[in-house]
Amino acid sequence: MAAYLTCTAAQAPQNHGFVSLNQLLESRASSHPHLDVAAFPELTDGTWKVTGFTYSSLFLASNAAAHCYIRTSSLSARTDSSQRIVALLAPSGADLLVTLFAALRLGYAVLLLAPQNTPEAIAHLCRTTSATHLICHPSLRSRPIADIQIIELVPRDIWKNSDPIVPLFLTPDEEMDMPALVMHTSGSTGMPKPVYHPHRIWTQAIPCIPGEPAFTTTPLFHGGSADLLRAMNALSTLYLFSSTHPITVSNILGAMSATTSRITAFLSVPYILKMLAEDPRGLQMLQRMELVSTGGAPLPEALGDEMVRRGVRLVSRLGSSECGFLMSSHREYETDREWSWLRDDSAPSPTPLRFEPAGEDDEFELVVPREWTTRVVANREDGSFATGDLYVPHRSIPHAWQYRGRTDDIVVLTNGKKVSAQPLESALRASPHIAEAIVFGASRASLGVLVLPSTTSPTAGPGMILSCVAQLNQTTPPYAHILPALVVVLPLSHGASLPRTSKGSLVRPRALVQYAEAIDGAYRRFEEGGGGEEAGDVRGYVRRVVMEAVRQKQAVVVGDDEDLFELGVDSLQAMAIRNALQKTVGAGRVLGSTVVYDFPSVNK
Template sequence: MDTNYFVCTLGQAASLGGGKSSFNNINEFLDLQAQSLKRWNITFSELRNGSLLVADIINRKLGEHLNGRQTVGLLSPSSPTFVFIWLALIRLGHSVLLVAPQCQPPAIAHLLRLCSASTLFHDLSLETLAAKTAKTAETSTLSTISLSSVIPTDLFSSLKTPIQPSTLPAHPIQQTDIAFLFHTSGTSSGLPKPIPQTHRGAACALPQALPGAGRDGAATFTTTPLYHGGIADCFRAWTSGAPAWLFPAHALPVTAANVCACLDAAALESAISSPSKGSGGDDDSGYCPPVRYFSCVPYVLQLLDADASGAGLARLRGMALVGVGGAALPADVGDRLVERGVRLVSRYGSAECGFLMSSHREYDKGDREWQYLREAGSFATADLMIPHPTIPDAWKYHSRADAQLTLITGKKFDPSPLESAMTASPLLDDVLIFGNGRPFPGALLFRSESSAVMSDEELIDAVKSLVEKLNEESQQHARIPRNMLVPMAHDPGALEKSSKGTVMRGKAEEKYADLVESSYSKLSVGDGSMIPDEDVAGFIVGLIESVVSKPGKLGEDDDLFSYGVDSVACMQIRYGLNQLLPKSSSELPLSVVEDCGTVQRLSSFMLKLRHGESYEESEDELELVLSLVEKYGNFDGIRQDGSTTTNGAVNGQGNRDVVVLTGATGALGAHILHLYRASNQTSKIYCLARGSDAHAARERVDKALTEKRLPGLTASEHAGNSKIVVLQSQLGEANLGLTDETYARIAAETTVVMHIAWSVNFRMRLRSFEKDNIAGEQASKQQKHTSPVKEKSRRS
C-alpha cells in the first residue's frame, strides 16, 4: 500500500531515505524551500524573510540580554505572529520553550526553571499571565518581553522584501541541537515537563517529496495549536513541499461552524488560484492545492460529528484522510464517522518520539478498523495496547499507563475510556471518574445544555442503560454503581482541560475533593431513624439492586452471590448498610455481606445490631456440610472404570471424545482447552462460560487464551479451533443455563465432562458456594443418564 506525507511514519521515512536530507537544521530548511517553492498565501520565502526581519530586530534590541545561545520561553496563542517569533529565535540559535496559554503561573515558572530559561516572550493578550509568572518565579532574574516590542506593525507588508541582515550572530547548528521544546500537559501529576525537540527530529528525519505534495498534491488543515502538535503537522507538510492551513485559534473559538468556515475559505483560495485548463509553463506558480488532509484531536471530531447542520460531516467526508491523535477518540464516534464514509486514520506517536504508527489501511477494500495501528516496527510505548482479534500485527491504543486510578484494594483501572464513552451521550458535556484510595469508583456527570433542566433522577435514569452497558464490559472493580453517579450543573468550563482536550485530572480532583468526599460519606453515614424496622428488608433489596445491575427482582431468600454480588459489590453494599444504624453504632464486620449471604439474613443481622442485640448464626456449618454430602454424594451411576451406566447397561466409548469443559476462562482451564483442541482423540469441545450473551462468552474464552500466550479462537490461529463451541451458560441454573434443545443435544454427544469452574472468593460462605459450584457439578453429572459420559472433575 502506497504511503503519503500525511501518514508516513518515521520508520517508513527512514527506509525511504528521509534521514538523508539536503539540510541540517530548520534554518537551512527554510532557506532551501524559499528558493524552490514560491507560492501560496504565506510562502516559504516570506517565512524566511519574516523570521530574518524579526531576528534582526531582536538582535539589535536585546542582543546584550540574549548574548550566547540559551533557552527562552514563548507564551503566545497559535497565530502567524507566533510562527515568526518562534522561527526568529531559532534563527538566532536559541532553543525555544513553547508554553501553552492554558498553563497557570506556577506551572510556567516550573517549566522555565527546569529549562534554565530567564527570558519569557509573551503575546500582549497574555501580559497579565506573564506578570503573575514573574512574581511566582523563585528567581528575580526572569525577564518578560512583549512580542509587540519586537514584531513590527508592518511585518506582513514587508514579507515580500528580501532580507539580508549582516549582523546576526553566527552559531553553527547541528542536527542534534535542540530547536524547541514542547511540554506535557501535566494531566496526571499537575506539573508539566519539558520535551526537547532536535532539528533532526523536527524536520530532517521527516518524509520528503512523497506522494501527496506538489502541484497535484494535497494541503493539510490542522486545528491543533502550534505550541503542541500543530508544529509537527506543519513540518510534515512543509518538508514534502505542501502547504499547511492553521486554524486561527488566536481569533476564533474552535466550533463546528468556525472550522467549516475556515475549510470553505481554504477551498475558495484553491479554486481562485487554480491554473486554467491546458495552461503550461509558470501558470501554476501561484496555485494552492486543495485541503485533502484534516488533522485534529478527538475533541474537534466530536464537535463536527455532533454538528446538527450536517456541515461538519460533509467536510470530513470530502477529505482524502482525516487524522486524529493526541488522545483516544471514543469508539462510537469513530465507528459512526467511518460508517458514514469518513476515511478516518488514527495517528499514534508522542512529542518525545514523533509519529510512530498509524491505522492507514486499504480503505477501498472495506477495512474499517480505524482504531488498530498497523505494523511499522516495534516500539516500547509505555501505553496500554490491545491486539486485534484477527488482523496480525494490528494494535489498538487503550490508555496511558500512568493514568490509572488505584482503589484502596490495590486494584487499578484507567478511567479515560469510560469517561470518553459516557461523554459521547448528548446529555453529558463531561465526566470525571474518581476513586483513588477508595473501595469503589464514582463519577461526576456534567450536564450538557440539552439536559440542563433535567432533575438529577431524570438524568441518572437517562444514562442508566449506557452506564450498565459499560459496567458489563468493564472489570469488576471498575464498575460504577448507580448510587455513585453524581449529577452536576451545566457549566462548559467546569473541568480545566489541556490543549488536547483531555481533563487536567489533578486539578479537577483538587477542585471537587469535598464533593467526592461527601459522595462516599452519604453512603456510610446515617442516623438509623429514617427507615423503620419493617422497611429494612426492602431497603436492602433496593440497595443491592442499585449496586448489581441485573434484570429481575431480588428475593429475600435468593443467594446473593448467585444473583451477581461479587467482592467489589460486597464493599459497596456494606457502605450502604451503615445508613440503617445509629451514628454511635460500632463498625460493621468487613465480611458482613458474605457471612449473611441473603437479604433475609442481612435484615435479621441489621435489625439486631440496630437494637443492640447480639446476632447468632442459626445455621450450623457442620450440619450444612453433612447435608451437602447427603445431597450430592450419590455416585451410583458412575463405575470405577470411568464409564457410566444407562438403565443398567455399560455404554461403549466412541473413537474420539466429545468434551464438555467448564472453567476455560481460568488459568488451568485455558491450558486444558488448548491441550484438548490439539489432541487427535478429541472431536468436539463444548466450552460452558459465563457472559451477557454468546458473543461475550466467546470473547472471555478467547481473552483467557491470549492472556496465557496461547493461540486465540480465530480459525487462522489454531487448526483445532474448529472443534470448539463456546456456549453461554450459568452452572447454577437448571440445564446449566442452556436451552432444553441444546442441553439434550450435548447430553447425547458428550463422552467426557471436565468440570474446572470454581468460584475464587475465599470470603464466600458455604451456603453461597453451593449453587454455582457444587450444584453445577451435580448438574453435569446428570448428563450421565442420557450420554455415554466418562466424567473427570477437577479443581483449580
C-alpha cells in the same frame, strides 16, 4: 493524498539533505520562494480572511522580527555554541510561527508553552529549562509569571521590513544535534516536564513526499508544530485554525471556506471530530476529505465505527513528545475499515518497534528502541523508551495493534489531557468518610469517580461525599475536576466484591470493567440532563450556572454581556454549563453540544 502525514520514521526516505530548521527554511525560500507553506484563517469584522506565508515571506518576516529583537536589545544573535532557550507563550497563529523562526534564526531553542498552563507551571518550565526570556503575546501578559524577563511579540507591521539577513553562527552540521524545540508533557503526575527536540529530528527524520494541502485544528504549541514541520519538509501547504477563535462547527467551516487551496486532509482530536460528526454540515465536510486524522487521545470506538460507516476515511495516528511519530492506521480505506488498528510499518526493519508481553489478556507494552530516529527520551538502561501503552494484536492483519490502556493509572480524556488517577483516589481515600475511590473517564470528556462509603462513619452519605469531592476539585486544575453528576456512590455491600490482589490492593482495570454499566449510566444521565428543574428568573439562573462553572478557576464576576471565552472558559467548563442548562430545559429539547460556543455570554 497527503502521504507525508502518515509516513513514520521507519518509512521516511532520507533524501532531502536537511539537518537543521534554519537550513530548511532558508533553502526552501531560495528554491521554492513562491510556494505556500502555512496559512491561518482569521475572523476579522465578521469575515474570514487568510494570513498566509510562502517559504520566502516566512523567511523574510522571521528575519525582520529577529532584527527587531536585536535593535531593541530584547534578544541577541548567537555568538558562541552554548545552548540558549527562550520561552514562547502565545495563541496558536501567525504571530507564534513568525516568532518561532525569528528565535531560531537568533540561535535560540524555543520552549513552546501551552496557554492553558498555570502561572506556576510556566514558571517551573522556564526555571527547569533555564530559559532566559519569555516572549509573551499581549493577550496573555496579565498572567503573573515570576523570575523571568518578559518581552512582547514583534508587531506584524515589522514583518514587512527589508533587513539584512541575520548571519548564522553555526553551520547546519554543528546545529543539528542542538535543541530546536522544547515541548512539554501535560503534567499529569505533577508539574509538566520539558522534552528537548534537536534540529535533526524535524529535518533528517522527516520525509520529502509532496502532497495536497491539509487543514489542522491542533495548535502549534502541541501537535500542530509537528504537522507544520512535516509540511515544510514535504513542500506542502498546511492551514492552521487559530486558537484565538472558539472551536465551533461554524467557525471551522468558515475558516475552511476562506482557504484558497483544495483541502484534502483534515487533522484534529476526538472531541472536535465528535462535534463535527454530530452536525450534518460537519459530517459532509469530513466525508469530502481524502483523509481524516484523529490523534492526541483515543477516539471512542463506537464513534469511529459510525464515522467510517458513513464514508469518512478515518485514520488514527500515534505519536508522542518523547518519540515522535510511531504508527498510524493508514490503509486501503475502501476495503479496510479497521480504523482503530495501528499498523507497525517498522516490522521489516532491523530495529523495529517492540511489543513486550505485559499482564493478562494477550496485552503487550509498546517499547521504542534506542535506534528510532525521532526518539529523544529513554527510560531503560539499553536506551529504549517504554511507553506504558498497552496494545493487543489483530487476529488476522499482520503487525496491526489496537490500543487498550496504560500500564499505570493515567486517564486520557477525549481532549487529550492526561490525569493521574492515583493522587485523586488517594486524596479521597484520606477522608474518614470514604473507604474506596476509583476514578474513571478514559476516552470521555470529563472525570467521574466510584465511591465506596466508609462503614465507620455515621455521616458518610452522598452529601458528605460530594463535599469531599468539591474540596478535592479546589486543589486540581480544571480539566482534572470530578463533576458532581459523575460521582457514583456504591452500596456498602459492594465492599466485599471489589476486585483486589492477594495483598489487598484494588485492581482498577477489573473494577472499571465490573462497574462499566454504572459508569455508562452516569455519563448518559449527565449528557441527557435530569429535566424539569424550575428556572424562574431565566437570566439569573443562567448567571448562577455560569458563575458555578467559572468560580473554581478564577475569582471573577461575570457580566451578562461578557464573552465567556475571553474570561478563560475552557471546553470542560463549557460542557458543564451546557449540561446544567439541559437539566432545566428537560429531555423534550436537546441542547446542542456547542451551545455555549455559539452563544458565549449570559444574555445570549
